[in-house]
Amino acid sequence: MLPAVLVAVLAASGGCAAETEATGDCAPPAGLSSERATVAYVNDGDTVRLTSGDRVRLVGIDTPELGRDGSPDEPYAREAQQALRALLAESENRVAVVDASEGEDRYGRRLSYLYLPDGRSVQAQLLEQGVAMAVFIAPNLELADCLTARERAAREADRGIWSLPAYDPGLPSARGIPDTVQGAAIVQGRVKSVGHSRNNVWINLEGRVALKIDRDKREHFPGWDFDALEGTRLRARGWVVHHSNRYQDWMIPVDTAHALERLD
Incomplete structure:
Protein backbone atom coordinates (compact mmCIF):
# COMPACT_ATOMS: atom_id res chain seq x y z
CA MET A 1 0.00 0.00 0.00
CA TRP A 162 25.04 -6.59 -18.53
CA SER A 163 26.37 -7.60 -21.96
CA LEU A 164 29.69 -5.99 -20.95
CA PRO A 165 32.34 -7.93 -18.98
CA ALA A 166 33.02 -4.84 -16.84
CA TYR A 167 29.60 -5.43 -15.30
CA ASP A 168 29.25 -9.19 -15.61
CA PRO A 169 31.38 -10.81 -14.31
CA GLY A 170 32.94 -7.47 -13.25
CA LEU A 171 36.41 -5.94 -13.26
CA PRO A 172 39.09 -8.44 -12.14
CA SER A 173 40.72 -6.99 -9.03
CA ALA A 174 44.02 -8.70 -9.86
CA ARG A 175 44.50 -6.21 -12.70
CA GLY A 176 43.73 -3.20 -10.51
CA ILE A 177 41.09 -0.60 -11.26
CA PRO A 178 41.51 1.19 -14.60
CA ASP A 179 41.93 4.97 -14.42
CA THR A 180 38.97 5.31 -16.77
CA VAL A 181 36.54 3.97 -14.15
CA GLN A 182 34.29 6.71 -12.80
CA GLY A 183 31.67 6.45 -10.09
CA ALA A 184 30.45 3.01 -9.08
CA ALA A 185 31.93 -0.25 -10.34
CA ILE A 186 31.63 -4.00 -9.93
CA VAL A 187 34.87 -5.74 -8.96
CA GLN A 188 35.53 -9.46 -8.56
CA GLY A 189 38.53 -11.28 -7.15
CA ARG A 190 39.94 -13.63 -4.56
CA VAL A 191 40.20 -12.59 -0.91
CA LYS A 192 43.85 -12.48 0.14
CA SER A 193 43.25 -11.50 3.76
CA VAL A 194 40.72 -10.07 6.19
CA GLY A 195 41.81 -7.42 8.66
CA HIS A 196 40.22 -5.57 11.54
CA SER A 197 40.74 -2.03 12.71
CA ARG A 198 39.00 -0.11 15.45
CA ASN A 199 36.16 1.05 13.20
CA ASN A 200 36.23 -1.20 10.14
CA VAL A 201 36.58 -4.68 8.72
CA TRP A 202 38.89 -4.78 5.70
CA ILE A 203 38.45 -7.48 3.06
CA ASN A 204 41.59 -7.35 0.92
CA LEU A 205 41.24 -8.68 -2.60
CA GLU A 206 44.11 -9.65 -4.86
CA GLY A 207 45.44 -6.67 -6.80
CA ARG A 208 45.50 -4.24 -3.84
CA VAL A 209 41.75 -3.60 -3.82
CA ALA A 210 40.18 -3.40 -0.37
CA LEU A 211 36.53 -3.56 0.67
CA LYS A 212 35.81 -1.43 3.74
CA ILE A 213 32.94 -2.44 6.02
CA ASP A 214 32.00 -0.11 8.85
CA ARG A 215 31.57 -2.01 12.11
CA ASP A 216 28.52 0.15 12.86
CA LYS A 217 26.82 -1.35 9.79
CA ARG A 218 27.43 -4.97 10.79
CA GLU A 219 23.67 -5.57 11.07
CA HIS A 220 23.39 -5.14 7.31
CA PHE A 221 25.40 -8.38 6.79
CA PRO A 222 23.35 -11.11 8.49
CA GLY A 223 24.94 -14.54 8.23
CA TRP A 224 28.28 -13.29 6.91
CA ASP A 225 31.43 -14.53 8.64
CA PHE A 226 34.05 -12.17 7.25
CA ASP A 227 37.02 -14.04 8.72
CA ALA A 228 35.95 -17.18 6.84
CA LEU A 229 36.21 -15.42 3.47
CA GLU A 230 39.98 -15.69 3.08
CA GLY A 231 40.77 -17.64 -0.09
CA THR A 232 37.24 -17.36 -1.51
CA ARG A 233 36.17 -15.37 -4.55
CA LEU A 234 33.87 -12.39 -4.13
CA ARG A 235 32.12 -9.89 -6.34
CA ALA A 236 31.51 -6.45 -4.82
CA ARG A 237 29.98 -3.21 -6.01
CA GLY A 238 30.23 0.37 -4.88
CA TRP A 239 32.04 3.64 -5.41
CA VAL A 240 35.75 3.20 -6.07
CA VAL A 241 38.05 5.46 -4.07
CA HIS A 242 41.74 5.81 -4.95
CA HIS A 243 43.33 5.27 -1.54
CA SER A 244 47.00 4.25 -1.62
CA ASN A 245 48.85 3.01 1.42
CA ARG A 246 50.99 0.00 2.30
CA TYR A 247 47.98 -2.34 1.95
CA GLN A 248 45.91 -1.01 -0.95
CA ASP A 249 45.63 1.29 -3.94
CA TRP A 250 41.83 1.26 -4.24
CA MET A 251 39.09 1.09 -1.64
CA ILE A 252 35.37 0.35 -2.01
CA PRO A 253 33.08 1.12 0.94
CA VAL A 254 30.45 -1.62 1.27
CA ASP A 255 27.38 -0.86 3.39
CA THR A 256 25.21 -3.95 2.95
CA ALA A 257 25.25 -7.60 1.95
CA HIS A 258 23.29 -6.60 -1.17
CA ALA A 259 26.63 -5.29 -2.50
CA LEU A 260 28.49 -8.60 -2.00
CA GLU A 261 28.23 -11.91 -3.88
CA ARG A 262 30.06 -15.15 -3.16
CA LEU A 263 31.42 -16.66 -6.37
CA ASP A 264 32.49 -20.04 -4.96
Whole structure:
Protein backbone atom coordinates (compact mmCIF):
# COMPACT_ATOMS: atom_id res chain seq x y z
CA MET A 1 0.00 0.00 0.00
CA LEU A 2 1.41 3.39 -0.97
CA PRO A 3 1.50 6.17 1.62
CA ALA A 4 -1.64 8.30 1.36
CA VAL A 5 0.40 11.42 0.66
CA LEU A 6 2.00 9.82 -2.41
CA VAL A 7 -1.35 8.57 -3.69
CA ALA A 8 -2.63 12.13 -3.40
CA VAL A 9 0.43 13.50 -5.19
CA LEU A 10 0.10 11.01 -8.01
CA ALA A 11 -3.61 11.62 -8.36
CA ALA A 12 -3.07 15.38 -8.46
CA SER A 13 -0.45 14.96 -11.18
CA GLY A 14 -2.84 13.02 -13.38
CA GLY A 15 -2.28 9.47 -12.11
CA CYS A 16 -4.87 7.11 -10.68
CA ALA A 17 -4.53 5.94 -7.09
CA ALA A 18 -6.11 2.57 -7.85
CA GLU A 19 -3.70 2.03 -10.75
CA THR A 20 -0.77 3.04 -8.55
CA GLU A 21 -1.57 0.57 -5.79
CA ALA A 22 -2.02 -2.23 -8.31
CA THR A 23 1.43 -1.91 -9.86
CA GLY A 24 3.47 -2.78 -6.76
CA ASP A 25 6.46 -1.43 -8.68
CA CYS A 26 9.03 -0.79 -5.93
CA ALA A 27 6.49 1.27 -4.01
CA PRO A 28 8.03 3.83 -1.65
CA PRO A 29 8.29 2.92 2.01
CA ALA A 30 5.93 4.56 4.46
CA GLY A 31 7.16 7.60 6.33
CA LEU A 32 9.09 9.28 3.52
CA SER A 33 8.10 12.76 2.37
CA SER A 34 6.92 13.21 -1.20
CA GLU A 35 5.85 15.98 -3.52
CA ARG A 36 4.61 16.58 -7.01
CA ALA A 37 7.21 18.06 -9.36
CA THR A 38 8.17 18.61 -12.98
CA VAL A 39 11.56 17.76 -14.43
CA ALA A 40 13.14 20.62 -16.36
CA TYR A 41 16.35 18.98 -17.51
CA VAL A 42 17.92 15.51 -17.63
CA ASN A 43 21.63 15.79 -16.82
CA ASP A 44 22.40 12.11 -17.38
CA GLY A 45 20.89 8.72 -16.65
CA ASP A 46 20.63 9.22 -12.90
CA THR A 47 20.46 12.98 -12.30
CA VAL A 48 17.79 15.55 -13.16
CA ARG A 49 16.95 19.17 -12.40
CA LEU A 50 13.42 20.15 -11.39
CA THR A 51 11.62 23.32 -12.47
CA SER A 52 12.06 24.44 -8.84
CA GLY A 53 15.82 24.44 -9.46
CA ASP A 54 16.46 21.45 -7.19
CA ARG A 55 18.95 18.92 -8.48
CA VAL A 56 17.86 15.33 -7.84
CA ARG A 57 20.14 12.28 -7.78
CA LEU A 58 18.14 9.08 -8.31
CA VAL A 59 19.01 7.09 -5.22
CA GLY A 60 19.62 3.33 -5.41
CA ILE A 61 21.03 3.23 -8.93
CA ASP A 62 24.07 4.33 -10.89
CA THR A 63 24.29 4.75 -14.65
CA PRO A 64 27.38 4.97 -16.89
CA GLU A 65 29.06 8.37 -16.89
CA LEU A 66 28.91 10.85 -19.74
CA GLY A 67 32.32 12.03 -20.89
CA ARG A 68 33.54 15.37 -19.55
CA ASP A 69 36.55 17.57 -20.27
CA GLY A 70 37.32 15.69 -23.45
CA SER A 71 36.99 12.18 -22.00
CA PRO A 72 34.76 9.72 -23.87
CA ASP A 73 31.36 8.55 -22.67
CA GLU A 74 31.25 5.26 -20.83
CA PRO A 75 29.37 2.56 -22.77
CA TYR A 76 25.58 2.97 -22.49
CA ALA A 77 25.85 6.44 -20.92
CA ARG A 78 23.88 8.07 -23.77
CA GLU A 79 21.40 5.20 -23.81
CA ALA A 80 20.77 5.69 -20.09
CA GLN A 81 20.20 9.42 -20.55
CA GLN A 82 17.81 8.80 -23.46
CA ALA A 83 15.96 6.08 -21.54
CA LEU A 84 15.34 8.47 -18.66
CA ARG A 85 14.18 11.22 -21.02
CA ALA A 86 11.79 8.80 -22.73
CA LEU A 87 10.30 7.63 -19.44
CA LEU A 88 9.71 11.18 -18.26
CA ALA A 89 8.23 12.19 -21.61
CA GLU A 90 5.43 9.68 -21.04
CA SER A 91 4.04 11.96 -18.32
CA GLU A 92 5.17 15.28 -19.79
CA ASN A 93 7.99 15.25 -17.24
CA ARG A 94 5.60 15.15 -14.25
CA VAL A 95 6.79 12.98 -11.38
CA ALA A 96 6.37 12.31 -7.69
CA VAL A 97 9.63 12.94 -5.82
CA VAL A 98 10.07 10.81 -2.70
CA ASP A 99 13.09 11.81 -0.65
CA ALA A 100 15.19 8.97 0.81
CA SER A 101 16.05 8.68 4.50
CA GLU A 102 19.30 10.55 3.97
CA GLY A 103 17.93 13.17 1.64
CA GLU A 104 20.99 15.08 0.41
CA ASP A 105 24.46 14.22 -0.86
CA ARG A 106 27.73 16.13 -0.46
CA TYR A 107 27.04 18.05 -3.68
CA GLY A 108 23.76 19.43 -2.34
CA ARG A 109 21.62 17.22 -4.56
CA ARG A 110 18.41 15.69 -3.28
CA LEU A 111 18.63 11.92 -2.94
CA SER A 112 15.21 10.75 -4.08
CA TYR A 113 13.08 8.04 -5.62
CA LEU A 114 11.10 9.17 -8.67
CA TYR A 115 7.68 7.82 -9.65
CA LEU A 116 5.61 8.34 -12.77
CA PRO A 117 1.94 9.31 -12.34
CA ASP A 118 0.86 5.68 -12.90
CA GLY A 119 3.00 4.60 -9.93
CA ARG A 120 5.93 3.09 -11.81
CA SER A 121 9.32 3.53 -10.21
CA VAL A 122 11.70 5.35 -12.54
CA GLN A 123 14.66 3.58 -10.92
CA ALA A 124 13.06 0.17 -11.43
CA GLN A 125 12.33 0.92 -15.08
CA LEU A 126 15.93 1.94 -15.79
CA LEU A 127 17.21 -1.20 -14.10
CA GLU A 128 14.88 -3.41 -16.10
CA GLN A 129 16.08 -1.80 -19.34
CA GLY A 130 19.67 -2.66 -18.46
CA VAL A 131 20.97 0.91 -18.49
CA ALA A 132 21.60 1.14 -14.73
CA MET A 133 23.07 -0.95 -11.94
CA ALA A 134 21.72 -1.06 -8.40
CA VAL A 135 23.92 0.50 -5.72
CA PHE A 136 23.48 0.47 -1.98
CA ILE A 137 24.57 3.14 0.49
CA ALA A 138 23.23 3.13 4.05
CA PRO A 139 20.89 4.39 5.32
CA ASN A 140 19.16 4.61 1.92
CA LEU A 141 18.47 0.89 1.65
CA GLU A 142 14.67 1.14 1.67
CA LEU A 143 14.19 -0.46 -1.75
CA ALA A 144 17.33 -2.60 -1.93
CA ASP A 145 15.46 -5.92 -2.30
CA CYS A 146 13.09 -4.65 -4.98
CA LEU A 147 15.75 -2.86 -7.02
CA THR A 148 18.01 -5.93 -6.85
CA ALA A 149 15.21 -8.06 -8.30
CA ARG A 150 14.63 -5.57 -11.13
CA GLU A 151 18.32 -5.59 -11.98
CA ARG A 152 18.44 -9.38 -11.92
CA ALA A 153 15.96 -9.65 -14.79
CA ALA A 154 18.14 -7.48 -17.03
CA ARG A 155 21.29 -9.26 -15.94
CA GLU A 156 19.91 -12.71 -16.72
CA ALA A 157 18.90 -11.46 -20.17
CA ASP A 158 22.36 -9.90 -20.83
CA ARG A 159 20.52 -6.66 -21.48
CA GLY A 160 22.37 -3.36 -21.92
CA ILE A 161 25.31 -2.93 -19.56
CA TRP A 162 25.04 -6.59 -18.53
CA SER A 163 26.37 -7.60 -21.96
CA LEU A 164 29.69 -5.99 -20.95
CA PRO A 165 32.34 -7.93 -18.98
CA ALA A 166 33.02 -4.84 -16.84
CA TYR A 167 29.60 -5.43 -15.30
CA ASP A 168 29.25 -9.19 -15.61
CA PRO A 169 31.38 -10.81 -14.31
CA GLY A 170 32.94 -7.47 -13.25
CA LEU A 171 36.41 -5.94 -13.26
CA PRO A 172 39.09 -8.44 -12.14
CA SER A 173 40.72 -6.99 -9.03
CA ALA A 174 44.02 -8.70 -9.86
CA ARG A 175 44.50 -6.21 -12.70
CA GLY A 176 43.73 -3.20 -10.51
CA ILE A 177 41.09 -0.60 -11.26
CA PRO A 178 41.51 1.19 -14.60
CA ASP A 179 41.93 4.97 -14.42
CA THR A 180 38.97 5.31 -16.77
CA VAL A 181 36.54 3.97 -14.15
CA GLN A 182 34.29 6.71 -12.80
CA GLY A 183 31.67 6.45 -10.09
CA ALA A 184 30.45 3.01 -9.08
CA ALA A 185 31.93 -0.25 -10.34
CA ILE A 186 31.63 -4.00 -9.93
CA VAL A 187 34.87 -5.74 -8.96
CA GLN A 188 35.53 -9.46 -8.56
CA GLY A 189 38.53 -11.28 -7.15
CA ARG A 190 39.94 -13.63 -4.56
CA VAL A 191 40.20 -12.59 -0.91
CA LYS A 192 43.85 -12.48 0.14
CA SER A 193 43.25 -11.50 3.76
CA VAL A 194 40.72 -10.07 6.19
CA GLY A 195 41.81 -7.42 8.66
CA HIS A 196 40.22 -5.57 11.54
CA SER A 197 40.74 -2.03 12.71
CA ARG A 198 39.00 -0.11 15.45
CA ASN A 199 36.16 1.05 13.20
CA ASN A 200 36.23 -1.20 10.14
CA VAL A 201 36.58 -4.68 8.72
CA TRP A 202 38.89 -4.78 5.70
CA ILE A 203 38.45 -7.48 3.06
CA ASN A 204 41.59 -7.35 0.92
CA LEU A 205 41.24 -8.68 -2.60
CA GLU A 206 44.11 -9.65 -4.86
CA GLY A 207 45.44 -6.67 -6.80
CA ARG A 208 45.50 -4.24 -3.84
CA VAL A 209 41.75 -3.60 -3.82
CA ALA A 210 40.18 -3.40 -0.37
CA LEU A 211 36.53 -3.56 0.67
CA LYS A 212 35.81 -1.43 3.74
CA ILE A 213 32.94 -2.44 6.02
CA ASP A 214 32.00 -0.11 8.85
CA ARG A 215 31.57 -2.01 12.11
CA ASP A 216 28.52 0.15 12.86
CA LYS A 217 26.82 -1.35 9.79
CA ARG A 218 27.43 -4.97 10.79
CA GLU A 219 23.67 -5.57 11.07
CA HIS A 220 23.39 -5.14 7.31
CA PHE A 221 25.40 -8.38 6.79
CA PRO A 222 23.35 -11.11 8.49
CA GLY A 223 24.94 -14.54 8.23
CA TRP A 224 28.28 -13.29 6.91
CA ASP A 225 31.43 -14.53 8.64
CA PHE A 226 34.05 -12.17 7.25
CA ASP A 227 37.02 -14.04 8.72
CA ALA A 228 35.95 -17.18 6.84
CA LEU A 229 36.21 -15.42 3.47
CA GLU A 230 39.98 -15.69 3.08
CA GLY A 231 40.77 -17.64 -0.09
CA THR A 232 37.24 -17.36 -1.51
CA ARG A 233 36.17 -15.37 -4.55
CA LEU A 234 33.87 -12.39 -4.13
CA ARG A 235 32.12 -9.89 -6.34
CA ALA A 236 31.51 -6.45 -4.82
CA ARG A 237 29.98 -3.21 -6.01
CA GLY A 238 30.23 0.37 -4.88
CA TRP A 239 32.04 3.64 -5.41
CA VAL A 240 35.75 3.20 -6.07
CA VAL A 241 38.05 5.46 -4.07
CA HIS A 242 41.74 5.81 -4.95
CA HIS A 243 43.33 5.27 -1.54
CA SER A 244 47.00 4.25 -1.62
CA ASN A 245 48.85 3.01 1.42
CA ARG A 246 50.99 0.00 2.30
CA TYR A 247 47.98 -2.34 1.95
CA GLN A 248 45.91 -1.01 -0.95
CA ASP A 249 45.63 1.29 -3.94
CA TRP A 250 41.83 1.26 -4.24
CA MET A 251 39.09 1.09 -1.64
CA ILE A 252 35.37 0.35 -2.01
CA PRO A 253 33.08 1.12 0.94
CA VAL A 254 30.45 -1.62 1.27
CA ASP A 255 27.38 -0.86 3.39
CA THR A 256 25.21 -3.95 2.95
CA ALA A 257 25.25 -7.60 1.95
CA HIS A 258 23.29 -6.60 -1.17
CA ALA A 259 26.63 -5.29 -2.50
CA LEU A 260 28.49 -8.60 -2.00
CA GLU A 261 28.23 -11.91 -3.88
CA ARG A 262 30.06 -15.15 -3.16
CA LEU A 263 31.42 -16.66 -6.37
CA ASP A 264 32.49 -20.04 -4.96
